Amino acid sequence: MTLSMGVSGGISEETAGTGEVIFPEGFVWGTATASYQIEGAANEDGRGPSIWDTFSRTPGKVFAGHTGDVACDHYHRYRDDVAMMADLGVQAYRFSMAWPRIQPDGSGPVNPRGLDFYDRLVDELHGHGITPLVTLYHWDLPQALEDRGGWTSRETAERFAEYAAVAYGRLGDRIATWTTLNEPWCSSFLGYGAGVHAPGRTDPGAAFAAVHHLLLGHGLAVAELRAAGAAQVGITLNLAPISGDDPEAVAHIDGLQNRIFLDPVLRGEYPADVVERARRFTDWSFVRDGDLDIIGAPIDVLGVNYYSPTAVRLRAGQPANPVHPGSEGIAFVQGDEEKTAMGWSVKPSGLTELLTRVSRDYPGTPLIITENGAAFDDVLADGRVADERRIAFLDGHFRAAHAAIAAGADLRGYFVWSLMDNFEWAEGYAKRFGLVHVDYASQRRTPKDSALWYREVIRRNGLQA
Numbered sequence: 001m002t003l004s005m006g007v008s009g010g011i012s013e014e015t016a017g018t019g020e021v022i023f024p025e026g027f028v029w030g031t032a033t034a035s036y037q038i039e040g041a042a043n044e045d046g047r048g049p050s051i052w053d054t055f056s057r058t059p060g061k062v063f064a065g066h067t068g069d070v071a072c073d074h075y076h077r078y079r080d081d082v083a084m085m086a087d088l089g090v091q092a093y094r095f096s097m098a099w100p101r102i103q104p105d106g107s108g109p110v111n112p113r114g115l116d117f118y119d120r121l122v123d124e125l126h127g128h129g130i131t132p133l134v135t136l137y138h139w140d141l142p143q144a145l146e147d148r149g150g151w152t153s154r155e156t157a158e159r160f161a162e163y164a165a166v167a168y169g170r171l172g173d174r175i176a177t178w179t180t181l182n183e184p185w186c187s188s189f190l191g192y193g194a195g196v197h198a199p200g201r202t203d204p205g206a207a208f209a210a211v212h213h214l215l216l217g218h219g220l221a222v223a224e225l226r227a228a229g230a231a232q233v234g235i236t237l238n239l240a241p242i243s244g245d246d247p248e249a250v251a252h253i254d255g256l257q258n259r260i261f262l263d264p265v266l267r268g269e270y271p272a273d274v275v276e277r278a279r280r281f282t283d284w285s286f287v288r289d290g291d292l293d294i295i296g297a298p299i300d301v302l303g304v305n306y307y308s309p310t311a312v313r314l315r316a317g318q319p320a321n322p323v324h325p326g327s328e329g330i331a332f333v334q335g336d337e338e339k340t341a342m343g344w345s346v347k348p349s350g351l352t353e354l355l356t357r358v359s360r361d362y363p364g365t366p367l368i369i370t371e372n373g374a375a376f377d378d379v380l381a382d383g384r385v386a387d388e389r390r391i392a393f394l395d396g397h398f399r400a401a402h403a404a405i406a407a408g409a410d411l412r413g414y415f416v417w418s419l420m421d422n423f424e425w426a427e428g429y430a431k432r433f434g435l436v437h438v439d440y441a442s443q444r445r446t447p448k449d450s451a452l453w454y455r456e457v458i459r460r461n462g463l464q465a
């Protein structure tokens, strides 16, 4: 498989930025959140501690020592939040379940009050005609499992499958689409390799073991969900188009960012070049016979999270990026595109390139954009947030998604990240991704101009000229 080097022509910002576009009938428009980022109620109704409760309490790890203890207080305010989504015309809602709410120690006894919350939430969504799409794991691993090795341990993969079965047992009758993991790349390389996410370990060998056990957990959970009768199963991967002049550098980073997950899940094999490059850090002995068959079991939908492209170039003496093991001599370069408050390049054409690449190289699996959005320095003034930059960001990316559909991508839906401002991991509450502004002192929600604009996009199923 050869990697396309940068935008494959034809889709330029200008092309993606003009004219009316209407999406296919039945295209699903949604919003997305995650449990630790919005729920709060961290010590309520039997919830156990997660690695993010531990990590956010570790001095220096999270901006200003922010934690998810209260967050958006969604655990108590979910009815109003669902009503707000309904008012915005949101058709589907992607949320994650907190494993520590359902199994406080990550195994064994189930906490019925934890399941009760998701019961109430899902019934509220259905009551408003909003389709739930659940993520079983969005990074809040029960601390008790991390104490026994976390994702570096095969046991965690096995416990994850049991947890999936418990969750499905209570909610399978009302949730049609189950995605196992959100972004195993972040959980493994940020959490165990670079240490900038929970659990904060800095061991590349551990990161590769985590990659495998996260994927094994996915595969084992898919088997449990299939056996229980799940209608749709999938996984969400954060992917990016990788561009650069040096094919080896591009292949290295594409391998660690994209193919180390796409190939096992959609082809049932690890990419040989990645396996070889990683031998500096691991002997891959954690891979057992049959694992790849489990991991590569067919799925019904691939969730794609896209925010920004990656560009690399060779640079003599460049130290390795700790997030990408073995990347010595490879510099990550920023283009001159507009940047978001996260410092990420705004490049809608990267979404078109990504979706067409995945469709070409991994055909046959329907795609959903499970996350796309941006943080900007929003200002609430006189009860309004005039977030024109977010509107422009979303307009451009919606058009880019439409261009991918026109190029043949089987894209079924789009979930804007995020429904509301929330706990942005190591950035705490300093970065605002929401369509809805949250005043954390009062917990007042204020739909931003982008939310009102999105309501019209959903109503039209597309964009005006």
Ligand SMILES: CO[C@H](O)c1c[n+]2c([nH]1)[C@H](O)[C@@H](O)[C@H](O)[C@H]2CO
Binding pocket: 034, 037, 182, 183, 238, 239, 305, 306, 307, 371, 417, 424, 425, 433
């Ligand atoms: C490089 O962006 C990643 O794909 C990514 C970005 N994001 C994510 N993954 C996570 O899935 C969300 O929990 C974050 O809140 C969100 C915004 O940072």
